[in-house]
Amino acid sequence: MTSPKEIVLNAWKTFASRDAACIAAVFTDDAEWIAPKGNATAVALDHTDHMIGAPQIARFIAQEMHKLFSNIDIAFVGVHADGDRVIVEERMRATLPGGAPYENDYCFVFTVAGDRIREVREYMDTRKGWRMVFGEEA
Template sequence: MTSPRDVVLNAWKTFSSRDAARIAALFTDDAEWIAPKGNATAVALDHTDHMVGATQIARFIAQEMHRLFSEIDIAFRGVHADGDVVIVEERMRATLPGGKPYENDYCFVFTVAGERIREVREYMDTRKGWRMVFGEGA
């Protein structure tokens, strides 16, 4: 059996494939991805901050987020596992439409069920993200 830590690390590798079917297979059918309400990514893309279901999550990762972010670079700062919970600390750098740079720190709390992800709780500096996406005066 694959450890929850390995399930999550494999997921990050698979996310970069942008293959929605492969990404969906990483999640339970009823998986949830919960981000802060009103975060800049959700607002800019007119998208929910609480995705439910493997298909919706996979579509966002494979397609929708790339309407806002290109040249994505993820640097892990830490991966911490305890039982079925895996915490990933990372810095994401990307390019926004018009060529503006984006850089923000994230923390993801994954709950793994067997060899698939059941829940992701996402945390980031929402104010910093908002300023980068919408500008200082926003």
């Protein structure tokens, strides 16, 4: 049996493929991805901060986020597991439209059900993200 930690780490590898069908397969059909309300990525892309369903989450990861971020580089700072929960700390570096750099720290709390991801709660420095994306305070 694959551990929740292995399921989440394998999911990150799948995210990098940008294959929406493969990405959707790592989530339960009713999966939810919850990010902070009004975060810069959601605002810039006119996108929800609460995605529901594997197809919507997969489409965002495979296509939509790449409208804002290119040359994405993710470095894991820590991966911690306890039961069905896996916490991933990471630093994301990317290039914004127009060539400006983006760098922010994230924390994701994954809840695994069986061999798939049921929920993701995303946390980041929203103020820093806003300044990098929009160049001003919220």
